[in-house]
Amino acid sequence: MQPLLRVERLYKTFRKSKEQVYALKEISLQIARGECLGVVGESGSGKSTLGKVILALERPDSGEVWLDDVPLLQLKGAALREQRQHVQVVFQDPNASLNSKMPIWRSIMEPLDNFPDVMPPFLSGKRTDRIGLAAQLLELVGLPLDHLARYPHELSGGQRQRVAIARGISLNPKLLVCDEPTSSLDVSVQAQILQLLKSLKQTLGMSYLFISHDIASVQYMSDRMIVMKDGEMIDEFASSELTHQDRHIYTKLLVEAAS
Numbered sequence: 001m002q003p004l005l006r007v008e009r010l011y012k013t014f015r016k017s018k019e020q021v022y023a024l025k026e027i028s029l030q031i032a033r034g035e036c037l038g039v040v041g042e043s044g045s046g047k048s049t050l051g052k053v054i055l056a057l058e059r060p061d062s063g064e065v066w067l068d069d070v071p072l073l074q075l076k077g078a079a080l081r082e083q084r085q086h087v088q089v090v091f092q093d094p095n096a097s098l099n100s101k102m103p104i105w106r107s108i109m110e111p112l113d114n115f116p117d118v119m120p121p122f123l124s125g126k127r128t129d130r131i132g133l134a135a136q137l138l139e140l141v142g143l144p145l146d147h148l149a150r151y152p153h154e155l156s157g158g159q160r161q162r163v164a165i166a167r168g169i170s171l172n173p174k175l176l177v178c179d180e181p182t183s184s185l186d187v188s189v190q191a192q193i194l195q196l197l198k199s200l201k202q203t204l205g206m207s208y209l210f211i212s213h214d215i216a217s218v219q220y221m222s223d224r225m226i227v228m229k230d231g232e233m234i235d236e237f238a239s240s241e242l243t244h245q246d247r248h249i250y251t252k253l254l255v256e257a258a259s
């Protein structure tokens with residue numbers, strides 16, 4: 001079966017003082033339908049840049065990204081906008097995706113307001129008015145309905161991240177990019193958010209690109225993992241084989257540092 005996402009030979013460099021830094025160096029990978037691919041690596045290894053290129057938020061120097069055989073980097077204008085609904089994101093900081101002046105229900109509805117023709121199959125409840133749809137989304141991420149009328153500052157960090165997840169899934173994307181989605185949260189809340197993301201993946205059948213520096217979270221979430229270092233992909237394996245003998249020496253060091 002054709003993979004959902006194909007990334008081929010991505011290169012991206014940045015200028016840092018007078019030096020050229022590789023954020024991505026010959027990155028090729030695939031994600032199958034319903035699969036979670038985990039990306040782990042130290043700070044500066046290129047994880048976020050990879051996510052941004054796949055989200056078409058950053059242009060690589062060269063390479064291509066195909067989503068269901070559509071070459072995303074070739075698209076412009078309306079065609080690119082159309083494809084954006086299929087790849088959504090949950091960032092580390094939920095405040096970045098929530099407008100402090102908007103009640104929660106309006107933030108949740110923003111993506112659906114931008115794509116009025118989209119009606120995800122899982123929003124099949126009787127209430128299809130905007131508040132009704134927002135209520136269904138809020139329920140899916142495990143928040144009580146009285147949160148609809150609240151404002152971001154009235155919610156905890158974990159609750160705000162649940163709202164950001166509700167936005168992320170609202171268009172029924174084919175791929176959800178999760179970039180350090182739990183890094184800003186308390187440890188006890190981190191586990192709950194990971195559980196929520198895992199169960200949503202199961203119920204909604206989405207694929208994930210799950211980015212984190214925390215190797216244990218990545219293993220918990222992912223079917224397969226890649227390890228990045230200085231913009232290069234230096235290891236790739238089934239998550240169940242993280243501690244196998246034949247792992248790259250650098251992967252072993254990351255495992256050791258985390259234990």
Ligand SMILES: Nc1ncnc2c1ncn2[C@@H]1O[C@H](COP(=O)(O)OP(=O)(O)OP(=O)(O)O)[C@@H](O)[C@H]1O
Pocket residue numbers: 014015016021022023041042043044045046047048049050213
């Ligand atoms: N907009 C930018 N301008 C200049 N350099 C950048 C820019 N974005 C990323 N870089 C550089 O590219 C490299 C990869 O950065 P990237 O943010 O992708 O790594 P990362 O693994 O996500 O790190 P972190 O976990 O700290 O976010 C780093 O050397 C970084 O400094």
